[in-house]
Amino acid sequence: MDIKLANCCGNCDHHVKGQLCNVHEIVTAETQACQAYEFRAVLSRESDCLKCSKFQTEHCAHPSKASEGMMCTVFYPRIMA
Structure with a gap:
């Protein structure tokens, strides 16, 4: 079994200041995700x-x-x- 983190805005390197997507330049929720998702290694x-x-x-x-x-x-x- 593979263990993975959720692919969502909250774990994305493009999600800045807790709410803004710097790729799409819109406010996003942490539970959303898109094809531009890039894992943010912080854990x-x-x-x-x-x-x-x-x-x-x-x-x-x-x-x-x-x-x-x-x-x-x-x-x-x-x-x-």
Whole structure:
């Protein structure tokens, strides 16, 4: 069995600032996908809810479960400046 991440805007390198597709220049949902999908390699053992930009916001998909050491399919890394 192959284990794969979901091919969706939330995991796409073209999906910037949490909502904008820089290929199609439109606002997209993280659960959408298109033929321009390009995997964004951001997940690692060090990634968890504490490093997610949605943690403790109204955009968190699982606010009652989100915690250190946990991560879900809508993980969106914080942008480090």
